[in-house]
Amino acid sequence: MALPWAVNVRAANSPAGQSHTDSPLPKDPGAESYAKRCAICHGDLREGNLPGFPPLLGISHRMSNDKIADLIHVGKGRMPGFPAVKDTELSELLHFLTTGESATTAAGISASGSTLSQAGAQLFQQNCAFCHGRDAMGGETGPDLTQSRLVRKDRTGDEIAKVIHEGRPDNKMPAFNFSEQETRGVIAFIRERQAEAVAHPGGRRGVSVEDLQTGNAAAGRRYFEGAGGCSNCHSPTGDLAGIASRHEGLELEQRMLYPENVKSAVKVTLPSGQTIAGTLAYRDEFTVALRDANGVYRSWPVKRVRYKVDAPVEAHVDLFPKYTDDDIHNLMAYLQTLR
Amino acid sequence: MKLVNDRSLSLLAGLFLCICPALTAGAQGVDDALLLHPKADSWPSYHGDYTGQRHVGFTQITPQNVSDLSLSWVFQTNQQAQIKSSPLLVDGILYFTVPEHIWAVDARSGHMIWHYHRPSPKGDHIGHRGVAIYKGWVYTTTPDCHLISLDAKDGKVRWDKLIADVDKGYWTTMAPLIVKDHVITGVSGDLDNLTGYIRSFDPESGSVQWQWNATPKAGTPNATTGGMTWITGTYDPELNLLYWGTGNPTPVLNGHTRPGDNLYTCAIVALNPDTGKLAWGFSASPHDTHDWDAVEIPVLVDGTFHGKQHKMLMQASRNGYFFVLDRTNGKSLLTVPFGPVNWATGIDKDGRPIPDPNKEPAPDGRIIAPDEGGLTNYRSPSFDPKTGLFIVDAHPSWSIYFAKPADGAYGWAGADYGVWGKGIIEAIDYQTGKIRWSHELGDGGSGAGVMTTASGLTVTGDAHGNMLILDTSNGKTLWHAGTGAGIQSSPISYELDGRQYIVNSSGGLLFAWALPEGRIHAKGR
Numbered sequence: 057m058a059l060p061w062a063v064n065v066r067a068a069n070s071p072a073g074q075s076h077t078d079s080p081l082p083k084d085p086g087a088e089s090y091a092k093r094c095a096i097c098h099g100d101l102r103e104g105n106l107p108g109f110p111p112l113l114g115i116s117h118r119m120s121n122d123k124i125a126d127l128i129h130v131g132k133g134r135m136p137g138f139p140a141v142k143d144t145e146l147s148e149l150l151h152f153l154t155t156g157e158s159a160t161t162a163a164g165i166s167a168s169g170s171t172l173s174q175a176g177a178q179l180f181q182q183n184c185a186f187c188h189g190r191d192a193m194g195g196e197t198g199p200d201l202t203q204s205r206l207v208r209k210d211r212t213g214d215e216i217a218k219v220i221h222e223g224r225p226d227n228k229m230p231a232f233n234f235s236e237q238e239t240r241g242v243i244a245f246i247r248e249r250q251a252e253a254v255a256h257p258g259g260r261r262g263v264s265v266e267d268l269q270t271g272n273a274a275a276g277r278r279y280f281e282g283a284g285g286c287s288n289c290h291s292p293t294g295d296l297a298g299i300a301s302r303h304e305g306l307e308l309e310q311r312m313l314y315p316e317n318v319k320s321a322v323k324v325t326l327p328s329g330q331t332i333a334g335t336l337a338y339r340d341e342f343t344v345a346l347r348d349a350n351g352v353y354r355s356w357p358v359k360r361v362r363y364k365v366d367a368p369v370e371a372h373v374d375l376f377p378k379y380t381d382d383d384i385h386n387l388m389a390y391l392q393t394l395r
Numbered sequence: 396m397k398l399v400n401d402r403s404l405s406l407l408a409g410l411f412l413c414i415c416p417a418l419t420a421g422a423q424g425v426d427d428a429l430l431l432h433p434k435a436d437s438w439p440s441y442h443g444d445y446t447g448q449r450h451v452g453f454t455q456i457t458p459q460n461v462s463d464l465s466l467s468w469v470f471q472t473n474q475q476a477q478i479k480s481s482p483l484l485v486d487g488i489l490y491f492t493v494p495e496h497i498w499a500v501d502a503r504s505g506h507m508i509w510h511y512h513r514p515s516p517k518g519d520h521i522g523h524r525g526v527a528i529y530k531g532w533v534y535t536t537t538p539d540c541h542l543i544s545l546d547a548k549d550g551k552v553r554w555d556k557l558i559a560d561v562d563k564g565y566w567t568t569m570a571p572l573i574v575k576d577h578v579i580t581g582v583s584g585d586l587d588n589l590t591g592y593i594r595s596f597d598p599e600s601g602s603v604q605w606q607w608n609a610t611p612k613a614g615t616p617n618a619t620t621g622g623m624t625w626i627t628g629t630y631d632p633e634l635n636l637l638y639w640g641t642g643n644p645t646p647v648l649n650g651h652t653r654p655g656d657n658l659y660t661c662a663i664v665a666l667n668p669d670t671g672k673l674a675w676g677f678s679a680s681p682h683d684t685h686d687w688d689a690v691e692i693p694v695l696v697d698g699t700f701h702g703k704q705h706k707m708l709m710q711a712s713r714n715g716y717f718f719v720l721d722r723t724n725g726k727s728l729l730t731v732p733f734g735p736v737n738w739a740t741g742i743d744k745d746g747r748p749i750p751d752p753n754k755e756p757a758p759d760g761r762i763i764a765p766d767e768g769g770l771t772n773y774r775s776p777s778f779d780p781k782t783g784l785f786i787v788d789a790h791p792s793w794s795i796y797f798a799k800p801a802d803g804a805y806g807w808a809g810a811d812y813g814v815w816g817k818g819i820i821e822a823i824d825y826q827t828g829k830i831r832w833s834h835e836l837g838d839g840g841s842g843a844g845v846m847t848t849a850s851g852l853t854v855t856g857d858a859h860g861n862m863l864i865l866d867t868s869n870g871k872t873l874w875h876a877g878t879g880a881g882i883q884s885s886p887i888s889y890e891l892d893g894r895q896y897i898v899n900s901s902g903g904l905l906f907a908w909a910l911p912e913g914r915i916h917a918k919g920r
Contacts, residue, residue: 091516
């Protein structure tokens with residue numbers, strides 16, 4: 057049953073004598089620290105690996121050294137913290153991260169236009185591509201800038217510049233301290249990508265808003281009101297009014313399927329008969345804890361009290377085995393009408 | 396090989412004699428005899444023995460006295476990396492790892508004997524599973540794909556050989572397996588389109604003896620790459636067959652460039668350990684498009700299946716199916732899901748799930764159970780011979796999978812997002828696949844493996860970092876302790892000086908638990 061590619065390498069053919077040589081350690085200790093701790097996710101050249109891992113080239117444009125150090129120590133999202141990086145290693149790593157080469161070769165997108173847009177392309181890859189995609193056509197969380205209403209309408213670029221400089225705190229977009237010239241470069245790059253997108257529709261990587269338009273809104277509404285049971289808790293004129301103006305694309309779909317960080321209510325009855333209500337703060341099979349109306353954390357051994365958790369979010373879990381893919385696409389189509 | 400026979404406990408008791416305690420004078424080392432019949436004061440290989448059952452014959456700690464279980468010692472690695480290795484115990488010394496590091500620690504006291512650090516600027520440091528030991532030499536793999544051999548006495552390196560080329564995108568995390576005069580290693584690396592393989596080395600010289608490739612050379616038209624081999628396999632000395640699980644195909648989420656079953660990715664394979672020749676292969680996920688490596692432990696059990704004696708192999712696979720195979724020939728005895736699974740249209744005549752083409756990743760997304768992490772993952776399950784229960788840390792979960800032409804055909808080639816999951820210990824009746832009991836572990840899920848004892852204990856952990864000891868007969872909690880971090884390894888147990896220890900880890904700490912010395916009665920067993 058052995059297949060042709062099942063080779064039998066004998067000792068004489070030992071790969072130990074092949075071309076591998078132990079590479080000498082990098083001379084820059086910051087680079088060494090980077091290679092050891094960061095390069096797995098952020099790439100050997102700090103180019104990142106979108107959509108999962110942001111490039112770190114040009115990070116000094118986005119964050120102060122203190123903020124970077126904080127991020128290294130505490131981590132963020134899927135990024136683990138590295139509290140052991142401190143003192144000399146920390147300063148060497150910070151030095152390495154905030155200096156060094158540009159991203160043009162790693163970016164995979166080269167600006168073909170003016171010098172201005174070429175400079176903007178570098179900055180865009182380093183600072184914007186993690187969210188908005190290497191080609192500005194949308195990434196994991198950021199909208200597709202080539203289809204952005206603001207980008208389309210803003211003839212002068214002043215509106216785009218304002219968003220770059222001030223950020224959009226409500227939508228988690230940070231502010232960037234680009235110079236006027238740098239900002240104009242980024243805008244020129246976005247314009248170039250916009251023109252490219254119009255010339256070549258389709259062909260974008262990752263999950264874009266337009267990918268999630270295959271459903272039927274009327275069918276989605278029927279599901280919402282009927283089989284899905286969504287209307288038991290939600291209302292298109294109440295909590296969901298304007299939902300599609302606040303969220304779109306993948307983010308909207310993820311929220312629709314299972315909203316993160318939804319608080320559950322809990323009522324604990326003590327042996328004395330006293331009841332304490334609050335927000336569920338912790339629960340395992342031994343301990344239950346809440347935050348009461350004053351924000352105070354309190355916990356009890358579960359064997360000593362009775363408690364009842366009200367977790368309406370669990371209705372989302374009950375739906376998983378019932379959904380067809382069409383149900384999800386139709387629901388998405390319906391939710392996207394709620395603007 | 397231990398036997399299973401529900402109706403013949405006396406036979407079982409007899410069989411466990413082979414791992415009863417034996418006070419040894421001086422170093423015993425690890426030889427073929429110890430690997431075949433591990434003594435009570437040893438844990439000489441990754442799984443403790445060749446079966447992968449992670450079941451121990453000890454009866455000192457029982458459901459009745461486990462409430463007295465206390466901490467004997469803690470070892471602090473002082474490393475950020477989490478311990479994902481299963482320690483080995485040889486001659487009273489524990490050997491375990493995190494990436495770049497090996498420690499030798501006194502199993503009685505937690506005192507460090509030596510520590511070896513080999514900086515590895517290259518290679519994924521995602522985790523490390525441990526070492527192998529043979530005749531006084533330690534063998535381990537490094538993030539940059541070297542196999543190194545060290546003196547068990549002091550950690551001095553004897554030789555350093557190459558398993559794979561880190562610059563191509565390989566890395567290594569696994570604990571090698573010793574079978575006779577073979578040090579058997581596997582590789583990791585599914586971020587690139589690379590061939591997975593198993594490579595055997597001579598324990599003395601470190602020269603390569605053979606290599607078995609899971610998939611054709613990269614670039615072969617219409618063929619898959621992948622099939623990484625990153626978890627230690629098991630071995631049947633009577634059949635002289637090595638059993639190993641292989642990882643997912645590449646490109647990962649895009650199956651269009653690799654039509655067909657994609658042999659031997661997501662498969663269980665049986666190899667001759669002397670030649671590397673394939674005896675048989677069983678495809679757990681034909682044409683996988685969801686990253687469901689079938690590297691979970693191929694557990695070997697001898698016993699009856701529906702009344703007939705069989706040499707079986709059992710795997711609770713990442714794709715959500717529990718498989719029972721006849722390990723003499725790879726033929727299916729049972730295939731049944733052990734949690735929510737929605738990606739197959741049925742089971743084919745050979746016991747393989749039939750992938751639903753409508754559940755391949757698509758531009759507008761497909762809802763899939765389980766998620767990419769799978770219904771279980773690399774941490775060990777345990778087989779309890781007395782109850783016939785296969786006990787596994789399961790992860791019921793849902794996710795959405797996307798892929799479109801623009802995502803290409805290299806590496807990941809798509810995107811997937813976990814939506815929700817939880818942890819649950821499931822006790823599966825291997826004859827039917829029915830879940831006899833289950834024990835909730837909390838939202839998200841647990842990373843703890845499972846070990847069972849002859850006295851009826853199931854040792855594991857929950858999603859909150861609590862170490863749990865359950866009653867194997869019904870799954871009820873008998874004892875617990877918060878450990879302060881997620882548990883990412885599988886427990887082991889041994890007996891030293893008449894005292895049974897249970898060793899587990901959480902975060903960068905290793906814990907040894909035992910009954911207080913005053914409460915151990917010298918009972919006959």
